[in-house]
Amino acid sequence: MDEKLTDYLFDLRGFLVLEAAIEQQDLDAMNSWVDDQAEYVEQPWDASSDEPQRRWIGHIETHRYGNHDGVNFQNIVEGGPVFEKMIDHPAWIELVRKYVNPINRLSIHENLLNVRGRGGHIYMHSGGHSPICYQTFRQRNTGEWAVGQINVLMALEDIGPGDGPTVVVPGSHKATEFHPRLDVELEPRREMPGGTAFAMEEVYLKAGDALFFTDGISHGSAERTNDGHRRTALYRYSPRYIRSRFNYALSDALRARLTPARLEILDPIEQRRPPELNMERT
Numbered sequence: 001m002d003e004k005l006t007d008y009l010f011d012l013r014g015f016l017v018l019e020a021a022i023e024q025q026d027l028d029a030m031n032s033w034v035d036d037q038a039e040y041v042e043q044p045w046d047a048s049s050d051e052p053q054r055r056w057i058g059h060i061e062t063h064r065y066g067n068h069d070g071v072n073f074q075n076i077v078e079g080g081p082v083f084e085k086m087i088d089h090p091a092w093i094e095l096v097r098k099y100v101n102p103i104n105r106l107s108i109h110e111n112l113l114n115v116r117g118r119g120g121h122i123y124m125h126s127g128g129h130s131p132i133c134y135q136t137f138r139q140r141n142t143g144e145w146a147v148g149q150i151n152v153l154m155a156l157e158d159i160g161p162g163d164g165p166t167v168v169v170p171g172s173h174k175a176t177e178f179h180p181r182l183d184v185e186l187e188p189r190r191e192m193p194g195g196t197a198f199a200m201e202e203v204y205l206k207a208g209d210a211l212f213f214t215d216g217i218s219h220g221s222a223e224r225t226n227d228g229h230r231r232t233a234l235y236r237y238s239p240r241y242i243r244s245r246f247n248y249a250l251s252d253a254l255r256a257r258l259t260p261a262r263l264e265i266l267d268p269i270e271q272r273r274p275p276e277l278n279m280e281r282t
């Protein structure tokens, strides 16, 4: 798409659909990773103790935000080369850099793969009212891009009606009025699918499309009413000064494998310590 048109649409609506962003062989590789995790999709939590525990698959950990969003495989960048490739995928990375603003450099705030079954959804959250520091959009005085967080949500399979698509209120990253769903207290609101909130639009994706959106837009997901599972991967990009959401330590193996450009995004600020502590480990 023409760059001016892309900028106009992203500014106006707060989201873009990047069609056919991901190649088939990469989709196959990500889907085959998911196929191998059937056991964790069935039983994401270790129930052997009184308090169900999150489970680890190597350096990847099971997680959920609430009661309805399925299972998040957090730190999915540790899942193999295909997930490393998504860190700076050419279909979106230059757009991400531009809108976060090159002066801010980049980091990944959170990266995960989500699998969500029937009845699953995400409640409505975010919007122009939000004081969350990474939900900025432009520099107020000069108008320069200053997007504090861009979500790249990758469809690993088609996501259509009944599949629990992401829902957005186009343009709501600029809203000054509170979205009516915010009149509901947080805890009961978390139980309500985002898709039932006022003015929400379902975003349908084909396998390989990526939904590219500011985290500041009012969004959530519709309830999945179809059988089977929705499969998405989600990388959230922010200025490098934003701390990682969960601060997973990079494994030595991944650190050794990453290209310098990818390492800079995953571990953007080198640690400083006194020289006597910089001695090579033997």
Ligand SMILES: O=C(O)CCC(=O)C(=O)O
Pocket (backbone or CB within 6 Å): 114, 122, 151, 153, 164, 165, 166, 167, 215, 219, 220, 221, 234
């Ligand atoms: O699961 C979805 O469709 C929405 C995920 C979401 O809330 C986000 O990407 O910030």
Ligand SMILES: [Fe+2]
Pocket (backbone or CB within 6 Å): 125, 219, 220
């Ligand atoms: Fe969200």
